[in-house]
Amino acid sequence: MGCRPDIKSGKDRTVTAYIIRRFMILIPTFFGITIIVFLLIQLAPGNIIDFYLSANPDVEVDQAQLQALEHRLGLDKPVYIQYLIWLKNLLSFNFGYSFSTNRSIAQDIAPRLLASLTLFLFSHMIGWPIAILIGIFSAIKPNSFWDHISRAVGLAGISMPAYWVGLMLILIFAVWLRWFPTSGMVSTSVEFHNVFQYFGNRVWYLVLPSMTIALRSVATTMRVTRAEMLEVLGKDYITAARAKGLSEQIVYWKHALRNALLPVVTLIGLGMGGILSGAVLTETVFAWPGVGRYFVHSIHVRDYPAVMAVVVIASLMVLLANAITDVVYSFIDPRVRY
Numbered sequence: 001m002g003c004r005p006d007i008k009s010g011k012d013r014t015v016t017a018y019i020i021r022r023f024m025i026l027i028p029t030f031f032g033i034t035i036i037v038f039l040l041i042q043l044a045p046g047n048i049i050d051f052y053l054s055a056n057p058d059v060e061v062d063q064a065q066l067q068a069l070e071h072r073l074g075l076d077k078p079v080y081i082q083y084l085i086w087l088k089n090l091l092s093f094n095f096g097y098s099f100s101t102n103r104s105i106a107q108d109i110a111p112r113l114l115a116s117l118t119l120f121l122f123s124h125m126i127g128w129p130i131a132i133l134i135g136i137f138s139a140i141k142p143n144s145f146w147d148h149i150s151r152a153v154g155l156a157g158i159s160m161p162a163y164w165v166g167l168m169l170i171l172i173f174a175v176w177l178r179w180f181p182t183s184g185m186v187s188t189s190v191e192f193h194n195v196f197q198y199f200g201n202r203v204w205y206l207v208l209p210s211m212t213i214a215l216r217s218v219a220t221t222m223r224v225t226r227a228e229m230l231e232v233l234g235k236d237y238i239t240a241a242r243a244k245g246l247s248e249q250i251v252y253w254k255h256a257l258r259n260a261l262l263p264v265v266t267l268i269g270l271g272m273g274g275i276l277s278g279a280v281l282t283e284t285v286f287a288w289p290g291v292g293r294y295f296v297h298s299i300h301v302r303d304y305p306a307v308m309a310v311v312v313i314a315s316l317m318v319l320l321a322n323a324i325t326d327v328v329y330s331f332i333d334p335r336v337r338y
Contacts, residue, residue: 018330019327022327023323025323026319030316031087033312033319034083034090034312037311037315038086038308041308074086086308094106095109095305095309097305098303098306099303100297100298100306108294108306109306112289112290115185115290116290118202119209119210119282119288119290122203122210123214124213124214124271127214127217128218128268131217131219131220131221131222132221132222132225134150134218135221135223135264136252138226139225139227140252147226150222151226154218154219155219156219157216157219157220158216158219158223161281162216162281162282162285163281165215165216166209166212166282166285169208169211169212170182170183173208174208180207183286183288184286186198186205187205209279209283209285209288212282212285213282220267221264221268224264228260228261233256235259237255238256241255262329268325269321269325269328270321272317272324279292280293280295280296291313291314294306294310295307
């Protein structure tokens with residue numbers, strides 16, 4: 001008798017190979033991004049030494065010291081050598097030193113990246129599931145009272161700009177009602193060693209900026225989920241599933257939702273890629289010490305090493321978000337792997 005082939009192990013190998021291929025594609029794309037970022041900074045008007053000296057007005061240098069400074073920054077070498085040195089440092093997580101703070105860029109970015117990730121997770125990880133559920137129930141009961149309410153809220157959330165929403169939330173809940181703070185990330189009077197007090201204070205400061213970010217995200221996700229569910233519910237295979245006598249819950253949650261999720265996953269993947277760039281206005285309005293605010297400040301003072309570091313990190317997050325989205329596709333719809 002012959003041995004029955006292990007279908008499950010073969011399927012697992014196919015999934016693993018697909019995931020490896022998706023992440024291997026990131027490598028040449030990442031190196032291409034580093035080349036583009038480096039060349040754009042090289043083509044930017046002005047001289048890096050002049051910007052360095054303008055950011056440090058107390059530094060007085062003569063010609064010999066100027067040449068030594070160029071040598072220390074590697075600006076006396078050919079462009080391709082400068083790129084290779086920068087790439088080598090980048091791969092070892094050495095982003096260089098900031099012109100404006102004279103500190104390691106990694107030390108400047110690390111706490112700001114944590115602050116941006118905290119704001120992103122708090123606003124989206126709660127908002128996305130709620131938006132998907134509202135979109136599903138609106139599609140199940142179209143033109144009902146709650147469907148009209150959700151559509152109106154979704155339209156308002158998409159139409160209102162983030163900075164205006166943030167200012168209105170500050171005016172109502174911080175100035176008039178005095179329920180929440182106007183800006184910042186944590187109170188200076190809170191004790192760090194008191195875990196519960198510190199955590200509660202952080203959440204208290206997170207509420208208004210998270211509401212500002214989540215409003216637009218929830219509105220967009222809710223509208224896309226509703227539109228896709230309505231389209232899928234009108235397909236022939238949904239009619240066939242109902243004709244077989246399947247319950248409405250099975251039709252909605254097993255047959256319709258799985259096919260309607262692909263565009264929603266795409267939208268969520270794009271949102272994940274915008275962790276650093278999507279909250280610039282919100283971080284500015286609420287004085288939130290995140291990477292987006294740090295990036296805008298670096299552009300204003302022409303701190304090129306900091307700008308390059310933030311762009312590369314943001315690009316890497318977009319690449320990872322796209323790869324994760326493709327992997328999720330393969331589990332929702334196995335045909336994607338083939």
